[in-house]
Amino acid sequence: MDAMTVVLTRRSVQTLIELAPNDAEFAYLLGGAAAAPDHGSLRPWRWVPLRGTDRETLGARLATDVPPEQQEQIVRKVLRAPLMAALVFASTPGHKIPEWKQLAAASFMAYGLMLLLHARGYGRIWRTGRLCESRAVRELLGLAPTERLLGSLDVGTPDGAKPPVRRSTGDIADRVSVFAPTTAMHQPA
Structure with a gap:
């Protein structure tokens, strides 16, 4: 699949369902995704891959944050894919590279990983919500006070062999501005 097809069919x-990339393949694809723009080469992120009973443990911990009647549903949600990879934003506070640039680097890397997984035939979905706000999950994953859970990437094989449909790029003309400096900028004060 060429790069444009990967982007437009993601x-x-x-x-x-099973299969998901094993640890070695995940690490290989993550190595490619890590080539994303990263001012200062800080790699302000880390992944926590969860498989099998690890997902059940996370689900049970996440369920402690909800009323009893919702707990079973929360536990089932973390079992929706054979691999649940949690993305931790691990910025370097006080660094000359501002936090927003570090967050952009983590975001670029995550999107690159999504594209690489798609190119390999894996399905994936980005999840946020309750998971990112849970103190119990923060504790379970060992997040430092300066770290944030950005979300999780559920990964596996798409259930149902629908070929990916290519998106239309649409008209983006209204999303591009022509640079036209105003004369007021050049007026002496």
């Missing part, structure tokens, strides 16, 4: 996939 979609979130709700139903994911």
